[in-house]
Amino acid sequence: MIETTILEKTCEALQQLYNQIISPASIGLEKTKKEITGDFTIVVFPLLKISRKSPEVTATEIGGLLQQNMPEIETFNVIKGFLNLVLTDQFWMKFLLESASAPDFGFTKNLHERPVILEYSSPNTNKPLHLGHIRNNLLGFSLAEILKANGHQVVKVNLINDRGIHICKSMLAYMKWGNNETPESTGLKGDHLIGKYYVLFNEKYKVEIEQLVQAGLSPEEGERKAPLILEAQEILRKWEAKDPETISLWKRMNGWAYQGFNLTYQRLGVDFDHLYYESETYQLGKDLVMEGLANGALVQKEDASIWADLREEGLDEKLLLRADGTSVYMTQDLGTAQLRYDEYQPSTMIYVVGNEQNYHFDVLKRVLSRLGKEYSKHINHLSYGMVELPQGKMKSREGTVVDADDLMEEMFCTAEEMTRELGKADELSATEADKLFNTIGLGALKYFILKVDPKKNMLFDPKESIDFNGNTGPFIQYTYARIQSLLSRAGAAGYTWEATLRNDIPLLPLERETIRRLYQFRETVAQAGQELSPAIVANYVFDLAKGFNQFYQELPVLKEEERQKALLRVCISKITGTTIRKSMQLLGMDVPERM
RNA sequence: GGUUCCGUAGCUCAGUUGGAUAGAGCAACAGCCUUCUAAGCUGUGGGUCGCGCGUUCGAAUCGCGCCGGGAUCACCA
Structure with missing residues (x-):
């Protein structure tokens, strides 16, 4: 992973610049904040006692050396004591085409011999x-x-x-x-x-x-x-x-x-x-x-x-x-x-x-x-x-218990009502429609419950909890269904990126951001496993879907005239779709092909 | 009372290996569908991060004290 490389190279730089050896674990590396240009950020304050120079100078010196030694780093900027590293578009394209597109990206297979018993x-x-x-x-x-x-x-x-x-x-x-x-x-x-x-x-x-x-x-x-x-x-x-x-x-x-x-x-x-x-x-x-x-x-x-x-x-x-x-x-x-x-x-x-x-x-x-x-x-x-x-x-x-069966039925009915109101069930058979209502109703319920940190008490208001807009299961399901619709059109129009998409096309900010979110899937899965918290996955997948909707709103995909750009966006859409589906699978939730 | 968990926007929740101007959604208000699904997108307003003291270059995050709330302290499960 690139984080490991950055840390190692930073240690090397520190040694070269200031003749001090420190462990990679003691360096603060984080994702760059949204409003600031960059992909990863090194906090240099703790390094000042080593450099014995001002934060700006220290950051600039380290940044310069990193840029020299790491082809993945395009450029960097320094704000106060923060060294923001910008990775190359090519790095992100390579990640997209080689890692993220693998079906099992983010999942680890059979690392452990002994089982976990989960009651x-x-x-x-x-x-x-x-x-x-x-x-x-x-x-x-x-x-x-x-x-x-x-x-x-x-x-x-x-x-x-x-x-x-x-x-x-x-x-x-x-x-x-x-x-x-x-x-x-x-x-x-x-x-x-x-x-x-x-x-x-x-x-x-x-x-x-x-x-x-x-x-x-x-x-x-x-x-x-x-x-x-x-x-x-x-x-x-x-x-x-x-x-x-x-x-x-x-x-x-x-x-x-x-x-x-x-x-x-x-x-x-x-x-x-x-x-x-x-x-x-x-x-x-x-x-x-x-x-x-x-x-x-x-x-x-x-x-x-x-x-x-x-x-x-x-x-x-x-x-x-x-x-x-x-x-x-x-x-x-x-x-x-x-x-x-x-x-x-x-x-x-x-x-x-x-x-x-x-x-x-x-x-x-x-x-x-x-x-x-x-x-x-x-x-x-x-x-x-x-x-x-x-x-x-x-x-x-x-008599104030909320019965499980009643609740699921209620979610089902609300899903049906909403879906019919929006006219989205018109072309479905009765069986398909029922399946969809179930998927959406349960999606709303499951997401509502799983998005909260397991350790915390939570409040369930039967009236307000049955929501299908905003930070909800149906919102994520909808994003998935939209992507599937887009992909089927793309397929019909012959947009196959797998063999023809080059990895040297420049990225727009929204494209980049979306790819960066995909990159986070792997560490999200790992962290959720470590902390035993489905909420981490839930919050991630909402962020992913939310970000994709913005991408989708702002940028044309199939209507993009430049062929390579169109292919790139189809590719991003497809991988976002599979990542949403995999995340939802981790939450025990279904996604509909259309809704 | 002992132990323990919690307190972030009007409401529901993110954010804690200490980092930049504390974020989403809902609710309110204002925009965006002759263009890939408007269950969508954009914008505005909204905060003494329960209170105080301390540690630190830097605290929602760590420590101590207080206030408020939950759980538990069964020859129940």
């Missing part, structure tokens, strides 16, 4: 997916694509929370008030049917608590002693005792949940390589804990419960096995981590889980480390922020 989604089977899950799923899927583009093998795993007291709650409500309803008999999606009973349980439960409070119990006592919760606990006991009837209902209802989830996953466009079920993993980890107890890493209390004492590390004590020998969530996660490690020998295990579980993962890593598990260092909690609504946090009990 995401991890739903509960007692209610349908909501907006928070959407962020999780979109992040997880996109990260997998980004990591693959960086040369990793990725195993996408989903740990389904299919057991526990919350599952028993919906089971109980169904037993009491379900009338043997099924998804078929009600026309409800399976997960929604179950969600209905989970909500029903909570309503009835709340009434019981109120009655008990009226009768003089404290709210806490009420919560503990309400008949419904006692019954639910009884079902959990039966389930753990493998009572056939309980198990049978459990399987039946979970089956409905999976049917529903699969539809949601499918529409959202996410998938998994390996499903783990908590009913199969919740007992794991006990061996690890016993082992830890034996070698003194863990402690046992009088009641026989086993704990990790993390107080010396500034945390608290953490229960790992109850007095009766049963597991808690942490025990399960310890076991599952070990299981996955044994199965895949991964280089890294990434968990896409909300930031409300930061403490849990902090403890998980520390306990594993205490148990002598080297891989604890390679556990990476991708802690993403909450999605908030204008009225605040989503609360399932207060």
Whole structure:
């Protein structure tokens, strides 16, 4: 890469000019700001103590020598302490024709032997997916694509929370008030049917608590002693005792949940390589804990419960096995981590889980480390922020959740409405039109969510979020569709640049800028992989599309009379198109050929 | 209260290995379709980067203190 060369040559220049040796890493090299002429900028302030000359003189001396020693440098200018290097048009043309045009430009193949395990989604089977899950799923899927583009093998795993007291709650409500309803008999999606009973349980439960409070119990006592919760606990006991009837209902209802989830996953466009079920993993980890107890890493209390004492590390004590020998969530996660490690020998295990579980993962890593598990260092909690609504946090009990299926449907409908209004669906068949509405609607939703830094909380306003102009998915998709239209015209008119475009034509500023944006794709992919942030790709592709639209607006392509110029612009357009498509692929988004 | 994350334009967000005059989009206003898709482009207005002190040639970015907000501190997951 040219940056490396610039740094090396700068070091050489420093040695030659001032007889000082410094490492390339200590030189500040950045992209030149938009308003200033140049491609790369060296900040010379830190070099003044070496040169012992004024910023201007230092910059000029270095610039002169660089220009002499690097044929890629056309010229340079100095503003204050900034040395702005201008690369030759030929350098950029060479990049365009030789690097950027390669189909896999920006992507790395199979650099790493050991896979990365990426856990995401991890739903509960007692209610349908909501907006928070959407962020999780979109992040997880996109990260997998980004990591693959960086040369990793990725195993996408989903740990389904299919057991526990919350599952028993919906089971109980169904037993009491379900009338043997099924998804078929009600026309409800399976997960929604179950969600209905989970909500029903909570309503009835709340009434019981109120009655008990009226009768003089404290709210806490009420919560503990309400008949419904006692019954639910009884079902959990039966389930753990493998009572056939309980198990049978459990399987039946979970089956409905999976049917529903699969539809949601499918529409959202996410998938998994390996499903783990908590009913199969919740007992794991006990061996690890016993082992830890034996070698003194863990402690046992009088009641026989086993704990990790993390107080010396500034945390608290953490229960790992109850007095009766049963597991808690942490025990399960310890076991599952070990299981996955044994199965895949991964280089890294990434968990896409909300930031409300930061403490849990902090403890998980520390306990594993205490148990002598080297891989604890390679556990990476991708802690993403909450999605908030204008009225605040989503609360399932207060009915303020935004349902995933409803939301996607709403996006679809808005996309249809907008598209029809613009008359862009007129020539499409019904199937094609539906596909387009789906692409655009989902594009809007996915981009809206992925463009925000994963770590940050974000606000989702259902009204304002459904936007198709400006910094949005459809804007980028539109730019792509426009390029495809242009290219098909170009093809029809016989504009094939591949064999005939020379690399010595002078570039206009807009042409140059666009090529420079293409150049950034490679480092964007790398940075997104390093920081585990699809937002970096999203912001890049918006910038690329925005810049292209300006190029497209200002310069004629097919109408350009000079043949080589026309070919050049077709070439830039085509590569911009593929780069948009590849970026969108990294985000898990489709692009339409026309819209 | 302990731990931790966050605070940038009216709104939603970029920008932090310390660098030039802090950027986009939305919203508002004004222009551009007899010319490759106007879901587009151009322009105008809009900022004590929560506040203060410090480190530095240079701070939205680093440190300390305060103010405001979120998360968490379960024998739930």
